[in-house]
Amino acid sequence: MSNNNGNNNGNKDSNNTGSNIGGKGKMVTITIDDKKYEVPEGTRLLWAALENGVYIPHLCGIEEEEKPSAGCRLCFVEIEGFLNPTTSCTQPVKEGMIVRTRSKRIDRMVKNAFELLLSNHRLNCGKCAANGSCELQKIAKERGLKLRVSRMRKLDIEAPVDDSPENFSYDPAKCVLCGRCVWVDHNVAKVGAIGLVRRGMGRKVAAFGETTLAESNCTQCGECVQACPVGALAMKK
Amino acid sequence: MELMEGELEQIQSAVGEVLEKFDADREQLLPILQAVQGRLGYLPREAMKMVAAAVEIPEVDVYSVGTFYNQFRLSPPGKNQIKVCMGTACHMTGGNIIMDSFERRLEIEEGETTKDREFSLERVACVGCCALAPVVLVNEEVEAKVRPTRVDGILLGLGKELPKKEARPEDKAQDSAVPRDVSTQEAGDAR
Ligand code: SF4
Numbered sequence: 001m002s003n004n005n006g007n008n009n010g011n012k013d014s015n016n017t018g019s020n021i022g023g024k025g026k027m028v029t030i031t032i033d034d035k036k037y038e039v040p041e042g043t044r045l046l047w048a049a050l051e052n053g054v055y056i057p058h059l060c061g062i063e064e065e066e067k068p069s070a071g072c073r074l075c076f077v078e079i080e081g082f083l084n085p086t087t088s089c090t091q092p093v094k095e096g097m098i099v100r101t102r103s104k105r106i107d108r109m110v111k112n113a114f115e116l117l118l119s120n121h122r123l124n125c126g127k128c129a130a131n132g133s134c135e136l137q138k139i140a141k142e143r144g145l146k147l148r149v150s151r152m153r154k155l156d157i158e159a160p161v162d163d164s165p166e167n168f169s170y171d172p173a174k175c176v177l178c179g180r181c182v183w184v185d186h187n188v189a190k191v192g193a194i195g196l197v198r199r200g201m202g203r204k205v206a207a208f209g210e211t212t213l214a215e216s217n218c219t220q221c222g223e224c225v226q227a228c229p230v231g232a233l234a235m236k237k
Numbered sequence: 238m239e240l241m242e243g244e245l246e247q248i249q250s251a252v253g254e255v256l257e258k259f260d261a262d263r264e265q266l267l268p269i270l271q272a273v274q275g276r277l278g279y280l281p282r283e284a285m286k287m288v289a290a291a292v293e294i295p296e297v298d299v300y301s302v303g304t305f306y307n308q309f310r311l312s313p314p315g316k317n318q319i320k321v322c323m324g325t326a327c328h329m330t331g332g333n334i335i336m337d338s339f340e341r342r343l344e345i346e347e348g349e350t351t352k353d354r355e356f357s358l359e360r361v362a363c364v365g366c367c368a369l370a371p372v373v374l375v376n377e378e379v380e381a382k383v384r385p386t387r388v389d390g391i392l393l394g395l396g397k398e399l400p401k402k403e404a405r406p407e408d409k410a411q412d413s414a415v416p417r418d419v420s421t422q423e424a425g426d427a428r
């Protein structure tokens with residue numbers, strides 16, 4: 001199934017040529033998995049790699065964000081000279097940087113982080129609005145991981161779906177808490193209607209006072225729906 | 238939580254005074270919220286809105302901070318404060334069952350306060366007497382080795398009126414006339 005079928009939740013990594021933080025037009029040469037690439041200095045590694053068609057799993061990364069939250073722990077790479085794997089969404093490229101996107105320990109870390117994400121995710125791809133364009137499906141496919149939880153206990157998120165907006169809805173049980181919707185709500189839509197609230201198992205996207213979106217200051221512009229990498233914020237059919 | 242008479246004015250003046258003491262700066266958000274809670278005992282929604290306006294950030298950002306840190310409470314402390322220990326020892330010996338019992342009896346969830354503000358219910362981490370697990374702090378007094386059957390006793394001792402018949406909550410709605418009235422009323426309101 002194509003990952004670029006124009007679905008609303010389609011991921012637009014390849015089009016994300018936007019501003020490169022710190023990029024002053026100077027190019028540097030880096031090596032990713034034995035191939036050399038010319039990339040603008042200061043770009044962060046994740047975006048430099050994606051730009052050049054090298055896939056690195058990622059959910060929370062936002063190219064324009066100056067202080068990445070680095071919360072999803074999926075974008076690890078090995079960089080020569082670094083003792084430990086590092087998150088590529090936080091690492092600016094430097095001249096001569098040598099990067100590996102796969103290694104035993106990276107594969108293990110990504111596998112664990114991925115399964116943890118799935119452990120409280122209501123897997124129901126067949127009926128999900130993001131089926132075919134979902135970033136979780138993409139990660140599974142790219143890294144040969146299973147969309148199944150086998151080593152952990154599954155937890156079910158009980159928080160109800162908010163389907164109060166006219167054209168879209170939010171399902172906490174499908175949310176990976178990446179924060180992308182919150183970022184676009186604050187920085188693109190410039191509304192400030194939603195945030196990540198509570199913590200631990202109760203954490204979710206919500207409006208002030210956890211009212212429904214329709215009761216909040218949400219303008220229902222739908223920017224956040226476009227930003228969601230999974231099927232949590234989805235257009236109604 | 239609905240505000241009581243005169244409470245809004247009280248909130249407004251307290252928050253106003255707090256805000257005078259701090260720079261209206263996002264970095265001051267935590268100290269401001271701490272000071273507000275210090276004055277009011279909790280973070281009322283109205284107060285969070287005022288702080289958001291002063292610091293010039295979206296209201297939901299204040300709410301997000303207020304719900305993240307355990308030190309903040311969003312409902313007023315009750316006249317009687319029930320704290321159920323959920324530390325390791327208490328958890329292992331059924332602290333969550335005790336919590337469930339209180340939730341059922343008080344008809345609120347952990348972290349909430351009853352409408353009449355008589356009782357507030359919260360979870361605490363180890364209170365330092367694990368040998369007595371599961372432990373409940375009732376107005377800071379230790380109740381040791383609490384069994385679910387002790388929960389009613391504790392509440393009765395604090396003057397809570399309990400339904401006479403031992404009824405499960407599901408049965409209750411059918412059994413007594415009072416809850417039925419409430420539910421029809423609510424259904425009416427929702428229209
Ligand atoms: S639809 Fe509402 S929550 Fe989403 S970005 Fe627009 S204003 Fe914000």
Ligand code: SF4
Pocket residue numbers: 174175176177178179180181182205227228229230232233
């Ligand atoms: S709703 Fe979507 S974009 Fe927002 S935090 Fe959840 S998964 Fe991320």
Ligand code: FES
Pocket residue numbers: 057058059060061069070071072073074075087088089090
């Ligand atoms: S994209 Fe780097 S940690 Fe999520």
Ligand code: FES
Pocket residue numbers: 322323324325326327328362363364365366367368370372
């Ligand atoms: S765990 Fe409850 S007192 Fe220690």
